[in-house]
Amino acid sequence: MTVVDKEAKVVVIGGGTGLSVLLKGLKNYTSHLTAVVTVSDDGGSSGRLRAEMGVLPPGDIRNCLVALAETETLMDKVFQHRFDHEGSLKGHNLGNLLLVAMTEIAGDFVSAIQEVSKVLKVRGRVLPATLEHVALGARMKDGMLIYGETSIRNYGGEIESLFLVPEKCLPVPDALEAIMEADIIVLGPGSLYSSIIPNLLVEGIGSALASSKARKVYVSNIMTEHGETDSFTAVDHLRVIMRHLPQSVVEYIIVNNGVIDEGILKRYRGEQAVPVLSNRPEIEAMGIKLIEADLVSDSDLAWHDSEKLARVIMNL
Template sequence: MSNSEAEEKEIPRLVVIGGGTGLSVLLRGLKRFPLDLTAIVTVADDGGSSGRLRSEMQMPPPGDVRNVLVALADVEPLLEKVLQYRFSNGDGLAGHNLGNLIIAALKDITGDFNHGIQELSRVLAIRGRVLPSTGQTITLKAEMSDGSLVEGESRIPRVGCRIERVFIDPEDAKPVDEAMEAISEADGIVIGPGSLYTSLLPNLLVKGMADAIRASSAKKIYICNVMTQAGETDGYTASDHVEAIYRHVGSELFDVVIANDAIPPLAIQQRYAAEGADPVLPDMDRIRKHGCEVVSANLLETRDVLRHDASFLSRSIMRLIRK
């Protein structure tokens, strides 16, 4: 084996699964480390520009994929602004995001949503690989505690009723082959952070996805949110997040749970409380009862909003998968 082959073999293969802001924040940290990185991204969004393209072009929504591509790309600030640009005027253009339109165009040019993503990944020279969890158009649905059924990822958190379960339609939506291969070959698999019911579970509910993760020999890591989300996880502790996932896709999915144990500044807490969000309590003992190792630490990066400290999380993940 040549030196270059030996070095390539030593680079850990990491799969990160999720969507929304949390996934993009984490990937901006991870791309600075020597990793063979694959991001598997939710395609359940049905709001805004993504929702319009989904409806009009019969394609999976591109918004979460776009954000992940930007997070992994080494692009000039102006190009990032171009990809994230949202039109404010124009008949038919107002509200659309330019990056979404580019992905839609590449989907038509290549004839396939995933192929279009790979072509844009090549143009942007991203550090890693971005894959949709499924190439099919799926709809997220939720059964609420009052027995009602809500359809649509964007509508579910706005109902104001506790979520009992979510499911995707069609329930037999097939995963992208490359995503399943990445999971089977991974040294580490990270799920989260992200909206529990509308970003994480839509990936895990794709047929065969959870079973493939469970069967993988990789270190499986769940990163819990630092704050609850109004309409989704009101009053949830860290173990409530884990147990909700296990109720949907079966237990023994995670080896390690990373949870925040720091208290946000009071002013930040008050601002989030006004929006119906509170700190997620890290109930370690209850998590350990599920057979998970717990890593608890100050995960907060506090600015105008709370974010996970991507640099600290990335170093923690690297230590775990190198054990």
């Protein structure tokens, strides 16, 4: 593959599956790649480790490390192995356990990530947004306050705004430095409320985004998410992001206009999810540049194609 700009400094902010999908594509264009990842997850293996051992949730970090690994080796498969037999390990991911063990050996979470990065020959670096143990909170439009990412998702009400507990949590200094030195900063793709917004709530992240001279891009999800973004258009996603930042920073928004297979759409409709529409007039009225492209992968899921998305971003 031809490298467009080997020296481009790219920062991606988010979490979940969407972020790892993007990283798989971007690593083919630049080694100056930093992923700033949310640490508010309280579900699954990460949530159990967090509750039982008092560690930062390692799941999203692990996914990003594997996505940035230079080659698919046996170690990549080891880090993604999930135990499915009965017993205390059921549901746990081996990579999560290894990250927790390495944290105890290395003395801190960032050092553990660096050591694992060497093992996987990671292209770029992965940083947690904060090293503090934070929980996600939501003010719902019905007046309720809900605490915990999983509880918020399961509540079913419309979210007014999010906050972190504690609200004053310090960022990882290297994350701020990467944002300030970046050529381009990408928010998403990923769950709006549980993967992207929590990073923006960390003290100093929002102001660093506003001060950075980098181009700032938001990658809209291809599909809405039931319980989080029901009936949302791309404009609705943008407005939520703006409500959680000290000032408007997004300059570009990337939205899929590729055709999704009807069979796939039917399955998503059963999950009460529909394609995210762009609403070009409203986006342009906000002073944001809209980029539409066919970004759909060839898989049986309505996910972004890593290479297609990375190419659109690097062309900026």
